[in-house]
Amino acid sequence: MITVIGGSGFVGSFLIEELVKTKKIENLDKRQSPFFEDITTIGNIIIKSQIKINEKCKTVVLLAAEHKDNIVPVSKYYDVNVQGTINVLEKMDELGIKNLIFTSSVAVYGLNKDNPNENFKPDPFNHYGKSKLKAEEVIKK
Numbered sequence: 001m002i003t004v005i006g007g008s009g010f011v012g013s014f015l016i017e018e019l020v021k022t023k024k025i026e027n028l029d030k031r032q033s034p035f036f037e038d039i040t041t042i043g044n045i046i047i048k049s050q051i052k053i054n055e056k057c058k059t060v061v062l063l064a065a066e067h068k069d070n071i072v073p074v075s076k077y078y079d080v081n082v083q084g085t086i087n088v089l090e091k092m093d094e095l096g097i098k099n100l101i102f103t104s105s106v107a108v109y110g111l112n113k114d115n116p117n118e119n120f121k122p123d124p125f126n127h128y129g130k131s132k133l134k135a136e137e138v139i140k141k
Contacts, residue, residue, distance in 0.1 A: 001026065001056045005045060005088060006064025011103070015061065025055055028065070045084035051091045059099035060089055067105070067128055074127050081131035085138055096131040100139065108133040 007016050008029035015056035016036055019025045026039055028051065033040040043050035045064050053060065085102075092100065105127030109116035124130040125139045 001054055002059045002061060003028060003053050003057045004061045004063060005029070005051075006062065007036070010065070010072040012063045015063070024056075026057070028052060029068060045087050046079050048091065051087060053091055053095055055095060057095065057097055059101065060097055061091055061101040061103075063103050064075070064088075065103070065105075065128075065132065067124075069128075071127075077127045077131040078134070081128075082134045082138060085135040089139070098126065102135070102139055104136050105129060107134045108136065 001117065002019060003026045004010055004012055004016055004019070005028045007027035008031045012027070012029070013035050014034065014090065016025055016027060026038055026041065027033055028041050028043050030044045032042065041052050043052050045051055062085065064084060066077050071077055089100070105128065107126065108117055108122050108124050109120045109127045110123035110129070111118060124132050124133050
C-alpha cells in the first residue's frame with residue numbers, strides 16, 4: 001500500500017491516476033480530491049494528529065507543500081514544508097515505514113540556472129526554495 005500525501009492537486013492527481021492501476025493507494029490532503037474522493041482522507045500535515053496513514057502502508061509519497069508566491073505570513077512555508085515534513089517523518093517512524101518519496105523543487109537551486117540537477121550547489125532565492133531545501137536537510141538527517 002502507498003500513501004500519497006498532498007495528492008489532490010495537479011501533480012498528485014496524475015500520479016494517483018497512474019498508481020491506482022497497479023497499487024492500493026490512499027491519499028491524505030487538506031483538500032478533497034476532485035477525482036479520488038473514495039480514497040482521500042482530509043488531514044493537514046502541520047497537525048500531527050491529522051496525519052492518518054494506514055498501518056499496512058509500505059511507502060509514503062510526500063507531495064504536500066506550501067508553494068504559491070506571496071504567502072502571508074512567510075512562516076507558513078516553514079510550518080508546512082519543514083515542520084510538516086518532520087511530522088510526516090515522525091508518523092512514519094511510529095508505524096515503521098521506511099520508504100519515502102519526497103518531491104522537492106528546482107527552486108532550491110535558485111534563478112537562472114541552466115538545467116539544474118542534484119549536483120548543483122543549492123542557492124534558493126525565495127522562502128519556498130529555502131523551506132524546501134530545509135526539508136531536504138531534515139530528511140537527510
